[in-house]
Amino acid sequence: MTYSEHIPENDKVIWLLRLYVAGQTFKSLNAFANLKKICEEQLEGRYQIEIIDLLINPTLAKNDQILALPALVRKLPEPVKKIIGDLSNTERVLVGLDIKPLHPKKGLVNEFQ
Secondary structure (H helix, E strand, O other): OOOOHHHHHHHHOOEEEEEEEOOOOOOHHHHHHHHHHHHHOOOOOOOOEEEOOOOHHHHHHHOOOOOOOOOOEEEEOOEEEEEEOOOOOOHHHHHHOOOOOOHHHHOOOHHHH
């Protein structure tokens, strides 16, 4: 039996997150920092973040139907989910992406437990 067989199925899931931004603005950088912090705390190395700068590649917004920025798209695990904003509200991000907190903090909704 290998170590990976001892890991619960949820813990094997790799999260593919795509963050759409428009240049290196304060709001874009803040959204990335907030996302990185949430991922480090809740997904512990089971995630991949792709940054899509629409000033460089504006046509890439079409596939994910991006209408406002910054925008976060959860590509995997399916189904696809989207959040718009700077991702500063951790609870909103967790609920929006359907992430069950590994380490629930005081004040987070108890529905995750």
